[in-house]
Amino acid sequence: MSVKKAVIRTGSKQYLVQEGDILEVEKLAVSEGLEFKPLLIIEGANISIGQPEIEKSVVKASVVNQEVLDSKVLSIRYKAKKRVKTVRGHRQIKTQIKIESIK
Numbered sequence: 001m002s003v004k005k006a007v008i009r010t011g012s013k014q015y016l017v018q019e020g021d022i023l024e025v026e027k028l029a030v031s032e033g034l035e036f037k038p039l040l041i042i043e044g045a046n047i048s049i050g051q052p053e054i055e056k057s058v059v060k061a062s063v064v065n066q067e068v069l070d071s072k073v074l075s076i077r078y079k080a081k082k083r084v085k086t087v088r089g090h091r092q093i094k095t096q097i098k099i100e101s102i103k
Contacts, residue, residue: 004041004042006041006059023097027067027095035058038059058103059101059103061097069093072090
């Protein structure tokens with residue numbers, strides 16, 4: 001049995017997924033099931049390419065965790081010999097989803 005893979009787009013990014021994958025995407029305002037239109041489907045040697053999306057195909061996912069914090073990104077402003085130093089940190093909130101099926 002061949003593994004079915006798909007490329008989906010969410011949050012202006014594209015992800016290569018297969019059934020059972022858990023991935024972190026930019027925060028989504030959804031608490032239950034999700035559906036994505038695939039851009040590309042790979043099933044063994046068969047490849048289906050969308051223009052831009054594949055009609056009559058859907059990738060179903062469920063939300064595992066709504067508020068996952070990404071790693072901290074530091075922003076530093078420093079001016080030599082001027083006593084200017086500012087350090088700011090930011091942690092992006094992400095949504096963790098699990099891919100249920102590719103049809």
